[in-house]
Amino acid sequence: MKKLSNTVLATACCYSSLVAAQTTNLNEILVTASRTAQSVDETLASVTLITRKDIERSQAITVADILQKTPGVMITNRGGIGKSSSIFLRGTSSKNSLIVIDGIRVGSATLGQVSVEELNLSQIERIEIVRGPRSSLYGSDAAGGVIQIFTRRGAGRLTPSFTISAGSDGTSLAEVGLQGGDQNRWFNVTASGITTDGFDAKTTGNIDDDGYHNQGLHLRLGQRFDGGHELEGFFSITDSESEYDDFSSDRSDTLTKVMGASGTFAVSDMWLVNVSAGRSWNKTKAFSGSAFKSRHETVRDSFTIQNDLLISDDNQLIFGLDYINDQIDTNNAYVVTDRNNWAGFAQYQLTLGKSDLQFSARVDDNEQFGSYTTGGIAWGIPLNNNLKLVTSYGTAFKAPSFNDLYYPSDAYGGGNAxxxxxxxxxFELSLRGKYQDVNWQASLYQTTFKDMIAWAPSPTVLYPYRWLPSNINSARIRGLELSADYQWQQWLLSGNLSFLDPEVRSGANKGNRLARRADRILNLNLDRNFGALTLGATLHAEGRRYTSDSNTSSLEGFGTVDLRATYQLAPAWQVRAKLSNLLDKQYQTISGYNQAGSTALFTLAYQPQ
Structure with a gap:
């Protein structure tokens, strides 16, 4: 942190003018790590930025595709596109990874997490991933980190665009958009659809293809006024249908909607006020054949007011209030169907000599569980012009979801009130640096859990597949992350390697590894530009994992290779091709669920600059 900001108005500009970059840039602006604008170089957290150009270069179809190539992220999936997926960020569960869209908290109140498979990649401009606890700024759900998605935002002259793709397993995608604006106003509207016949998702049961169909619409618009004030709003909707093989159902219809509005008001050159409010809906119906089985609807309302106060060039105070209300409506009987959470938070950033310091604290008042106080401290010490040492400590908490507490007991499980x-x-210790054109970082961390919530098999003679949640008394996750990227002339090389040691520390499974966490993850990406033609390749590999905390069975590690090519036909026209899992590796990330074999995807894109 050379200086926190020249003025608070400059910070406001950073909030609204986030732009994409082709390669890692230490001056790239992020807002998620500290809830205020900072460059990558200034932030005292382990962060990853994914831009729209990164998404298009990777030719990813889903959000999970792009996330699993980043440091410390592991994705498990129940059988391909649109199937239930979970994010393990630094070995923590999906319920400990907070996902935010344009500043609005999203997710299912019953599940207690975001259905990442329902996130629409075509609507996304950039993704910021912050690894490590952020409960002292965001509250519950952020023990593993925060993933903030910024939707597409218009700019420049009125411009239409479209993309169409077709590939293996009867997969096709289409996207059409219109954007425009100038320095003081902007808008973007994007409609998209994806359909796939899929493949047989489950290794047992019905032998059939399990398809997925999704349609989405996104709108975002904003206005900047004299004096540094801004207003912005967005709305997105996704309607999907997924086929699968399960004990009680084989198809689900899911409708997700997110709506938000925000305002940035410059009270003075030293004081900025940010206000945001939003609502997210999640509605899921499950069927067995044509027979209705269950319905779950959740609504999450949120409101935030945040003050950014610049005390001096090297001292900034951030403070504010958060409000969250969750409501559920299902065909099942839940004991509690509504709860709210009020919170106050503050963060102080300062520079002492050449060192940067950051202190944060938050008090959450949860309607069901009372008051929880979390805090964080980070210290960044530049060792020389190209080398920086960062050490940090943070606490976090996670409230049980409605399903954790009250899911009606049946043959397949139940909640635990x-x-x-x-x-x-x-605790985290990281060393980051730059050597010539190589940006690199090494991070060592340890997370200790008390009363970790875990669902585990609890079979009986009558119900052999029954699962119940409980508080594991203690668990510990240790990890090491290594990452680097290098650009030389037309070559771009990046990679990351993660080692994970997640351990149960109490109870009958003491000393065993936590289930479903791979012990190693490797990603290597290589791209080369030949003028109009760009070629690229990705290697993704994961180590062995156990299927349960009892460690009685495991899944072997695997590696996949993807190849991709893009050809610029004309300034606005591209053709793309991608071969995924080139070597047709057969593997599973969840026991009993297949993953796609070798597949191909071909794309035609019209994107005027």
Missing amino acids: DLVPEESDT
Whole structure:
């Protein structure tokens, strides 16, 4: 942190003018790590930025595709596109990874997490991933980190665009958009659709293809006024149908909607006020054949007011209030169907000599579980012009979801009303630097959980597949992340390697590894530009994992290779091709669920600059 900001108005500009870049840039602006604008070089957290150009270069179809290539992220999936997926960020569960869209908290209140398979990649401009606890700024759900998605935002002259793709397993995608604006106003509207016949998702049961169909619409618009004030709003909707093989159902219809509005008001050159409010809906119906089985609807309302106060060039205070209300409506009987959470938070950033310091604290008042206080401290020490040492400590908590607590007991499981919130603390030590054109970082961390919530098999003679949640008394996750990227002339090389040691520290499974976490993850990306033609390749590999905390069975590690090519036919026209899992590797990330074999995808894109 050379200086926190020249003025608070400059910070406001950073909030609204986030732009994409082709390669890692230490001056790239992020807002998620500290809830205010900072460059990658200034932030005292481990962060990854994914731009729209990164998404298009990778030719990813889903958000999970692009996330799993980043440091510390592992994705498990139940059988291909549109099937239930989970994010393990630094070994923590999906329920400990907070996902935010344009500043609005999203997710299912019953599941207690975001259905990442329903996130629409065509609507996304950029993704910021912050690894490590952020409960002291964001509250519950952020023990593992925060993933903030910024939707597409118009700029420049009125411009239409479209993309069409077709490939293996009867897969096709289409996207059409219109954007425009100038320095003081902007808008973007994007409609998209994806359909696939899929493949047989489950290794047992019905032998059939399990398809997925999705349609989405996104709108975002904003206005900048004299004096540094801004207003902005967005709305997105996704309607999907997924086929699968399960014990009680084989098809689900899911409707997700997110709506948000925000305002940035410059009270003075030293004081900026940000206000945002939003609502997210999640509605899912499950069927067995044509027979209705279940319905779950959740609504999450949120409101935030945040003050950014610049005390001096090297001192900034951030403070504010958060409000969240969750409501559920299902065909099942839940004991509690509504709860709210009020919170106050503050963060102080300062520079002492050449060192940067950051202190943060938050108090959450949860309607069901009472008050929880979390905090964080980080210290960045430049060792020389190209080398920086960062050490940090943070605490976090996670409130049980409605399903964790009250899911009606049946043959397949049930909730546990005696659950208490899980608590955790994390130490991290990272070294980051730049050598010639190589940007690199090494991070060592340890997270200790108290009362970790975990669903585990609890079979009986009558119900052999029954699962129940409980508070594991103690668990510990240790990890090491290594990442680097290098650009030389027309070559771009990047890679990351993660080592994970997640351990149960109490109970009958003490000393065993936590389930479903791979012990190693490797990603290597190589791209080369030949003028109009760009070629690229990705290697993704994961190590062995156990299927349960009892460690009685495991899944072997695997590696896949993807190849891709893009050819610029004309300034606005591109053709793209991608071969995924080139070597047709057969593997599973969840026991009993297949993953796609070798597939191809071909794309035609019209994108005027």
